[in-house]
Amino acid sequence: MGHFFNAAYSIAYHSRPLNDFEKILQLLQSTGTMILGKYRNRTACTQFIRYISETLKKEILDDIRDSPCVSMLLDSSMDSSDQPCVGIYIRYFKEMEVKESYITLAPLYSETVDGYFETIISALDELDIPFRKPGWVVGLGTDGSAMLSCKGGLVEKFQEVIPQLLPVHCVAHQLHLAVVDACGSIDLVRKCDRHIRTIFKFYQSSNKRLRELQEGAALLEQEILRLKDLNAIRWVASKRRTLNALLVSWPALARHLQSVADAGGQVGHRAQGMLRLMKSFHLVKFCHFLLDFLSIYRPLSEVCQKAVVLITEVNATLARAYVALETLLRQAGPKEEEFNASFQDGRLHGIPLDRMEMAEQRFQADRERVVLTGIEYLQQRFDADRPPQLKNMEVFDTMAWPDGIELASFGNDDVLTLARYFALSLPTGYSEDALLEEWLGLKAVAKNLPFSMLCKNALAQHRRFPLLSKLVAVVVCVPVSTSCCERAFHAMTRIKTDERTKLSNEVVNMLMMTAVNGVAVTEYDPQPAIQRWYLTSSGRRFSHVYTCAQVPARPHVGAGLRNQTMGALGTEKSVTQKPPTQPHREPAGVQKDYTVGSPRRLMQPTNSCASREGLVQEQEC
Numbered sequence: 221m222g223h224f225f226n227a228a229y230s231i232a233y234h235s236r237p238l239n240d241f242e243k244i245l246q247l248l249q250s251t252g253t254m255i256l257g258k259y260r261n262r263t264a265c266t267q268f269i270r271y272i273s274e275t276l277k278k279e280i281l282d283d284i285r286d287s288p289c290v291s292m293l294l295d296s297s298m299d300s301s302d303q304p305c306v307g308i309y310i311r312y313f314k315e316m317e318v319k320e321s322y323i324t325l326a327p328l329y330s331e332t333v334d335g336y337f338e339t340i341i342s343a344l345d346e347l348d349i350p351f352r353k354p355g356w357v358v359g360l361g362t363d364g365s366a367m368l369s370c371k372g373g374l375v376e377k378f379q380e381v382i383p384q385l386l387p388v389h390c391v392a393h394q395l396h397l398a399v400v401d402a403c404g405s406i407d408l409v410r411k412c413d414r415h416i417r418t419i420f421k422f423y424q425s426s427n428k429r430l431r432e433l434q435e436g437a438a439l440l441e442q443e444i445l446r447l448k449d450l451n452a453i454r455w456v457a458s459k460r461r462t463l464n465a466l467l468v469s470w471p472a473l474a475r476h477l478q479s480v481a482d483a484g485g486q487v488g489h490r491a492q493g494m495l496r497l498m499k500s501f502h503l504v505k506f507c508h509f510l511l512d513f514l515s516i517y518r519p520l521s522e523v524c525q526k527a528v529v530l531i532t533e534v535n536a537t538l539a540r541a542y543v544a545l546e547t548l549l550r551q552a553g554p555k556e557e558e559f560n561a562s563f564q565d566g567r568l569h570g571i572p573l574d575r576m577e578m579a580e581q582r583f584q585a586d587r588e589r590v591v592l593t594g595i596e597y598l599q600q601r602f603d604a605d606r607p608p609q610l611k612n613m614e615v616f617d618t619m620a621w622p623d624g625i626e627l628a629s630f631g632n633d634d635v636l637t638l639a640r641y642f643a644l645s646l647p648t649g650y651s652e653d654a655l656l657e658e659w660l661g662l663k664a665v666a667k668n669l670p671f672s673m674l675c676k677n678a679l680a681q682h683r684r685f686p687l688l689s690k691l692v693a694v695v696v697c698v699p700v701s702t703s704c705c706e707r708a709f710h711a712m713t714r715i716k717t718d719e720r721t722k723l724s725n726e727v728v729n730m731l732m733m734t735a736v737n738g739v740a741v742t743e744y745d746p747q748p749a750i751q752r753w754y755l756t757s758s759g760r761r762f763s764h765v766y767t768c769a770q771v772p773a774r775p776h777v778g779a780g781l782r783n784q785t786m787g788a789l790g791t792e793k794s795v796t797q798k799p800p801t802q803p804h805r806e807p808a809g810v811q812k813d814y815t816v817g818s819p820r821r822l823m824q825p826t827n828s829c830a831s832r833e834g835l836v837q838e839q840e841c
Contacts, residue, residue: 224259225746228268232734235714241265272749273730280321287312289697291359295705304328311699316679320704322736327725337377355644359386361699384644408506408586415497460514471569474498501575505559509587512553516544531610531700532617532671549591612638613695618669635659642694658688711735
């Protein structure tokens, strides 16, 4: 059965249609792999994926319940069938490693605060997650939407149930909004966006034009990078890559548009309009500057997209972004300097640009406005309305620790403030003096260690730091980014497409559990899921029929007979199997003949069929 479960896992992990299951089995059979004639349809694939996802979900939920503390991450979304739903994710510890796992996608009966709250509570109760345990749930990560906000939204209702819950606005979402706000308020930026979309549609709608562009670029020994539709871009880094593609391809684009415009006609008229923008001095130079501007956000964007990100890392990267923006305000960036060096005698790469009067002055004014707006919106998104506890957590950043005698009393107030806020996560009646003594000891052994190593030391030495290890676990468990929600949402869009809108919520959850939380196909071990399947009536029936019914009961069966029987089984076709006219009933003694254990033990009945164990093992291979 290993081949069946591996094929089903590949279908779910890669979000492929369930009907591809039989095609994968046919491909395996064409390579010489022995495949049984049964279980080759969509229904069997769905059953196998159910046991795969249930096995994976049980393992994750067991790890979550064993975690010393957890945080919830929520993401509201709308699938392709316009069904509102909320995705629930849990951040937890597995041994000393932080994990973020998809738990469930719950459909909303009402898009109100009460509807969200009741749906989430019901889903957590159904999964038997003890979120009401005092001090266990410490953080709540959201995208900052109105429904999930801290002020009068869902967070307030959760804080009635979980008083010490710390709400955190996702930094990735904050960064995206900060850049969109900063750039969207500038007319020239919007003009750049529209121009890139126009070029994208012009070439993507015609393979002939795209081929001509590539051939022309090859003759000129110039590079063409793939342009992307800005409507499909979510991350700041993707915006930067799109602008870079436009500038790298600019000489070839300008020459090809000129040739199309010279040909005349309706298409030539469209090309003439795009060419005017392509040869605008103001627009081309501004695109070079905009690439410098967005490149400053690149390190911050990459930090925000990490599966596990710590607040101190975000703060340090944010500080470097402020310095880079201040520098860009005073002097040109690398791409702008490259433009200045290449623009000679009114030409860029040999192509004349249309330079209007006062063009440089207009450019400098727009340039300054963009940089100042970018700084302002970063401050608004990251520095305003942040819980003070996040600021207190910066005390664990060893890179900011002072030297000498100042280190002895450094951070005492921050540690005590955090301990008081998360008092329910610490032992009842803990001593603040004992906590400060542990804090002093940790500073002595963790000086100059990075934040991640400090946390590992504190967690590993929980006997030496019984109070501080619990507080550090809380700090690490608080979510800073909900980028895992974004990745899961992309998985949902691959699963529930416009052609698959009738998938039930149960099937969608099964597929997402595997696609989001599963390991790579090459690393997957199907045996736990197979063992779970063997405990079902279908699995028991398979083990009984293929162990006992297919081979005569003679203990001296030779290898030749086994090979013949195996060949017959391998060539058996599912279409020849007719369903019984009467419902199948298990023999009274079958269930007693099998012991619960590994699949191999399940395949070892206590009756006279035991001598055919080799046949079953060959079938599984």
